[in-house]
Amino acid sequence: MEVVRKRIRSDATSLAVRGFGYVFIGLFAICCLVPFLLVLGTSFTSEGSITKHGFNIWPREFSTFAYKIVFENPGLIVGSYMVTILITVVGTAAGLFLVAMTGYALQRPDFAQRNGISFFIYFTTLFSGGIVPFYLLINQYLKLHDSYLAVLLPGLMSPFLIIMMKSFTKSIPHAITESAKIDGAGDFTIFLRLILPMTTPALATIGLFIALGYWNEWYNAMLFLSPDMKYRPLQLFLYNVITSADFIRNSSAASNVPLRDMPLESMKMATAVVATGPVILFYPFVQRYFIQGITVGAVKG
Amino acid sequence: MLMCVPAILFFAVFAYLPMPGLYLAFIKYNYTDGIFKSPFIGFDNFRFLVMTGDLWRLTFNTIAYNVAFIVLGNFLQIFVAIMLNELRKKWFKKLSQTIMFLPFFISFVIIGLIAYNILSFDYGLLNSILKSLGADPVKTYSNPHVWPLIIIITFLWQSTGYGSIVYFAAIMGLDSEVVEASEIDGANALQRILYIVLPWLKPTFIILLLFSLGGVLRGNFGLFYNLVGANNTSLYATTDIIETYVFRSLMNNFNFSMGSAVSLYQSVFGFIVVITANWLVKKTSPDNSLF
Numbered sequence: 022m023e024v025v026r027k028r029i030r031s032d033a034t035s036l037a038v039r040g041f042g043y044v045f046i047g048l049f050a051i052c053c054l055v056p057f058l059l060v061l062g063t064s065f066t067s068e069g070s071i072t073k074h075g076f077n078i079w080p081r082e083f084s085t086f087a088y089k090i091v092f093e094n095p096g097l098i099v100g101s102y103m104v105t106i107l108i109t110v111v112g113t114a115a116g117l118f119l120v121a122m123t124g125y126a127l128q129r130p131d132f133a134q135r136n137g138i139s140f141f142i143y144f145t146t147l148f149s150g151g152i153v154p155f156y157l158l159i160n161q162y163l164k165l166h167d168s169y170l171a172v173l174l175p176g177l178m179s180p181f182l183i184i185m186m187k188s189f190t191k192s193i194p195h196a197i198t199e200s201a202k203i204d205g206a207g208d209f210t211i212f213l214r215l216i217l218p219m220t221t222p223a224l225a226t227i228g229l230f231i232a233l234g235y236w237n238e239w240y241n242a243m244l245f246l247s248p249d250m251k252y253r254p255l256q257l258f259l260y261n262v263i264t265s266a267d268f269i270r271n272s273s274a275a276s277n278v279p280l281r282d283m284p285l286e287s288m289k290m291a292t293a294v295v296a297t298g299p300v301i302l303f304y305p306f307v308q309r310y311f312i313q314g315i316t317v318g319a320v321k322g
Numbered sequence: 323m324l325m326c327v328p329a330i331l332f333f334a335v336f337a338y339l340p341m342p343g344l345y346l347a348f349i350k351y352n353y354t355d356g357i358f359k360s361p362f363i364g365f366d367n368f369r370f371l372v373m374t375g376d377l378w379r380l381t382f383n384t385i386a387y388n389v390a391f392i393v394l395g396n397f398l399q400i401f402v403a404i405m406l407n408e409l410r411k412k413w414f415k416k417l418s419q420t421i422m423f424l425p426f427f428i429s430f431v432i433i434g435l436i437a438y439n440i441l442s443f444d445y446g447l448l449n450s451i452l453k454s455l456g457a458d459p460v461k462t463y464s465n466p467h468v469w470p471l472i473i474i475i476t477f478l479w480q481s482t483g484y485g486s487i488v489y490f491a492a493i494m495g496l497d498s499e500v501v502e503a504s505e506i507d508g509a510n511a512l513q514r515i516l517y518i519v520l521p522w523l524k525p526t527f528i529i530l531l532l533f534s535l536g537g538v539l540r541g542n543f544g545l546f547y548n549l550v551g552a553n554n555t556s557l558y559a560t561t562d563i564i565e566t567y568v569f570r571s572l573m574n575n576f577n578f579s580m581g582s583a584v585s586l587y588q589s590v591f592g593f594i595v596v597i598t599a600n601w602l603v604k605k606t607s608p609d610n611s612l613f
Contacts, residue, residue: 035511042405043414049402050418053425053483056436059447063439075450076439119328126325138326145337146536148593151585152568153578154343155336157357162339178332208323237429240544244573256429263435264551286445293435297428304427308420315484316491 057301064088064290071286087287091295098295100252108173108254109235116177116231121224123178124186125216130195139187146180152244159245171245172254176234182227189223190216226314229307236300255296262292344589346582353576360579367583376567380584381539381591384563388538390474391481396530398482400523403489404515422483434548437476466560469550473561476549477542492526493519528603535599539592541565564588 055078063076067084074081091098123142127135165171193216201211217224239256246253253261347367349360371377402422409415425433440447441462449459462468496519504514541563550561553574564584571581 032510034513038511038515039408039410042408043411046402046405046409046414046418046422049482050421053422053479056440056479057424059439060432060436071445075445076442076447077450078447119332122325123329126323129323132323134323134326138330142329142333145333147596148341148589149337149585150340150343151582151589152565153346153572153581153585154340156572157343157578158336158340163335175336178329180333183329208325212325233427239429239431256431259429259435260431260548263431263438289435290439293432297432300427301424304424305420308423308427311423312419312487315487316494 060290060293064287064294066287068284068287076286084284084287087284087291088295090284090288091291097252097258098292101255101258101296104169104252105236105255108169108238109232112173112176112235113228113232117224117228120178120182120186120227120231121217121220122212124183125190125212127183128187128191129198142180142183156244166245167247167250168245172238172241173235175241176231176238182230186220186223186227190220193219222310222313225310229311229314259292259296263289344582344586346579347586349579351579351582367579368587371580371583371587377584377587379559380562380564380567383560384539384541387470387473387541387563388534390470391477391542392531392534392538394474394478395481395485396527398478399485400489400520400527402482402486403493403523404519406486406490407493407519408511419483419487422486424483425480426484430544430548433476433480433545437472437549441472463554464556466557469557469560473545473549477545480545488530489523489526492523496522528607532599532603536592536596538595539564539588543569 058078059076062078062080063071064087065083065085066077066080067082067086070080070082070084126132127139129135159171159175160166165174197215198211201215206214237256238254239260242254242257243260246257343357346357348362348364349357350363350366351357351360368377406415406419438446443449443459443461443463446462448462452459460468462472500518501514504518509517543563543565546561546563546566547569550557550566553570554561568581568584571577571584
């Protein structure tokens with residue numbers, strides 16, 4: 022069998038297809054990587070070289086000046102990190118718990134209102150009030166402006182994740198729930214003690230989705246957190262460094278470097294590297310779970 | 323059951339409570355009078371949007387970008403998944419998948435910075451390359467014609483690695499006996515792809531298509547806002563989508579009524595699109611419809 026397979030697989034067309042595959046995938050992967058190297062390279066380039074030669078992947082004149090200035094006044098960056106980590110940890114834990122609980126409850130065959138409630142949740146993906154009423158709700162009625170809750174609360178659940186959890190817990194036989202019931206366990210105990218441990222792969226994937234959402238969150242932060250707030254979530258902090266000259270002016274004053282000598286461009290890149298670096302180092306370890314989870318979801322349909 | 327109460331409360335507050343707020347679309351909102359005392363003006367906001375031509379531009383841009391995203395995105399994702407499946411070297415497959423997935427992992431703020439890195443008139447990589455080739459540098463940030471291309475490429479760059487995983491997983495579910503049988507019958511890789519793998523991917527494609535059609539009037543705000551910026555007037559003709567318009571009416575002009583009018587139009591129109599698409603799919607292949 023092996024011999025036959027080998028012979029058949031290596032006909033000319035198949036070899037050509039495979040060869041093309043290597044070249045295409047290889048090139049595409051390089052295209053995905055290069056922009057990151059560009060940011061990294063620029064952050065280590067001296068400002069003079071940037072104004073003369075432009076951005077480059079490989080620094081023509083190596084310099085760590087931008088990093089020196091970024092780290093000279095680390096308070097803001099560390100504060101932003103803390104805010105983002107806090108929101109991500111709390112939001113992911115709470116959101117994951119709520120999504121898992123809802124998803125489990127909504128597929129229980131003995132839960133009569135499950136279809137009604139499922140539709141209640143699903144309908145929000147079809148029709149929405151838009152951001153203007155949402156903005157007024159958060160700002161004027163819930164009074165959450167300038168509160169980290171305005172960033173934390175809206176990201177807790179999404180219909181997509183609930184549906185994902187629902188279809189995953191469907192594969193757990195209902196008989197398990199029933200037999201636990203006969204043994205005298207309450208619904209909540211069954212969920213905590215039996216269902217949660219059995220759904221670890223789904224929990225990992227959904228948790229990662231929620232965490233990624235919080236880590237990269239800047240939209241609600243931009244809408245609801247005013248500029249006088251000292252510590253803002255990391256992405257919003259980065260956004261301000263990139264777009265506003267104020268930040269550069271402040272750090273110029275703080276580090277006693279005259280404004281005209283400030284490495285404007287390389288500082289933007291250095292801040293981006295500092296803000297993203299740890300996540301990218303972490304990324305290869307969690308990416309596996311993402312792929313697993315998406316795969317499970319796709320196969321189940 | 324008690325377990326659903328938090329979810330019901332959550333969606334009631336964050337999704338249903340804003341819906342009556344769409345009433346804003348029919349009034350001339352001013353801050354001092356609030357929602358209920360501001361004068362009711364009926365469809366005047368909509369009339370204004372049609373007369374200025376804004377509504378047409380927003381609809382066209384939003385739909386055109388989404389159609390391009392859906393068509394090109396799915397095409398590239400399927401293509402990458404099939405090519406990945408042809409590769410034999412395991413380390414190469416793993417490594418390239420990891421790298422292609424990376425852009426999905428970062429925030430739009432970083433994506434905006436990367437675009438600036440490449441496209442900036444004075445220092446951008448693109449102009450460095452053009453200059454070294456002896457060509458004239460391009461003023462990207464004031465030339466509206468290049469933006470559809472830039473936005474579509476950025477979208478493909480960010481989403482292909484992630485999206486191809488779904489198709490790759492679907493290919494993995496293909497019965498290996500069918501593939502082996504075809505090989506023994508003498509099918510080469512090209513024939514196998516055309517006659518076995520592609521038809522096999524059709525249901526997955528239809529489901530994903532339906533999901534994305536539902537959002538055909540919903541823009542990718544983060545992408546547009548961070549690439550273009552909200553206030554780059556010279557690029558509106560080709561880059562202004564519904565979300566950026568609504569955002570501006572909220573944050574810059576404080577024209578809450580106009581923003582709500584566009585949102586309402588978006589929701590109603592989008593709703594009709596989903597229902598129609600689902601109805602069409604149900605008629606042709608009932609198993610693949612969403613509801």
